[in-house]
Amino acid sequence: MKKLRVGILGLGRAGAFIKSLYLNDAVFVATCETQAEMNYGLKELYGEDFGFYTDFEEFLKHPGGLDVVILGNFFHEHAHYAIRCLEEGIHVISECLSNATMAEGVALVRAAEKSKAMYIYGENYPYYPTYIEADKVYKGGTLGKVLFAESEYNHPLLLPLAEAEKMTTYYLRKFEKHWRNYLPRTYYIQHSLAPLMFVTGSTPKTVTAFPSYNDGMEMGDQLTGPNVKDRAAIVLTQNDDHSVFRVTGMASFGAEDISFRFCCDKGQIENIRGMDDHIMLRYDAGCVPGKEPKYFYKPEITPEEAELVKKAGGGHEGADFRTIREALKYIREGKQYPMDVYFATTVSSVAIQAHRSVIAGGQPFEIPDFHDEEVRKKYENDHDTPFWGSDGSAPTMPCSSH
């Protein structure tokens, strides 16, 4: 099998995918990283022909070519680079926020439709073992149809202010205009929303959201700087199949958790808060004759899979390894990836429109269907953003509810 030649834009978090590439018949051939000092020892690790670039257009022309590019650059600046890859016929894997504005979402969908290359939304949370189990059980059909599902990505990284300010991860100290300092609570919504959409196939059509605001914190939140002050946004979506989702975006309240619950017409599956690698599966005994009313268990993975996950570095309980394995498999087979460009831009539309709802006191906003060119036209000039751009462009909307 021909090895896929992979390049990575931005060598921060995306470096966590490199071992997974080699475990899935791919090679890491080049990177583009503006911090030139990160060009250290890479040829020794990845070969004499390895390319280090600080300019993206040069990176795209790497001798021998690139089959796939993984985007690991700033959270809010993926769309432009994804579009350039698609224009060059290079498959692209982009995680978290596919587009930071509605206009970018329109441009991205148009580029993906024109390209012979594939757009892959590299969201990893559906590949956590508990979500894989929920997916298997839900698609098995015994729970019936989803009526309501909820998920929380709750990641408080709090320290007393004096200590937080010393941390390099405390972005305000490092780079005041860094995206994490301006990250509205609804924008990092992919880890809670995408798994619900992936498992159920439901697509949000309308969104409404309320913030939980907390000024005067005595603790420093290392993941989002002190500009935002909303500690969570509670986001509700009404979906195309009449179900409802409740998600939090990136919350910073209570205790750390990644939790979910799917409530269906014959039963429900959830993971247990505080024991979130355990599943509770319950049926309404009257609905599913022959089923035990209650199961509590930890999903098993095979020893072979456990070994691969270990070799890959184990990131996010193996979800990073599985993201790469699945993405490369679909690229090789030329099959439409389940989390495609429409899926990705829907997640981003919820992120953006939910923030607008927060600012508008909870007013509902539509989630457009970007399959439809007439619908796209309404958003093609909607460039509103709460972020600073790397080119110095200023935010055009507030990042906080206050």
Ligand SMILES: NC(=O)c1ccc[n+]([C@@H]2O[C@H](COP(=O)([O-])OP(=O)(O)OC[C@H]3O[C@@H](n4cnc5c(N)ncnc54)[C@H](O)[C@@H]3O)[C@@H](O)[C@H]2O)c1
């Ligand atoms: N899925 C997950 O679990 C997960 C976890 C953490 C981060 N992320 C995502 O990874 C991405 C990167 O986040 P991060 O934590 O590494 O921090 P970051 O955004 O600060 O780092 C981005 C890296 O890309 C480089 N970069 C930015 N723009 C560039 C450009 N135009 N050309 C070349 N290099 C460029 C930067 O120098 C930096 O090294 C974000 O999209 C983030 O949302 C995902």
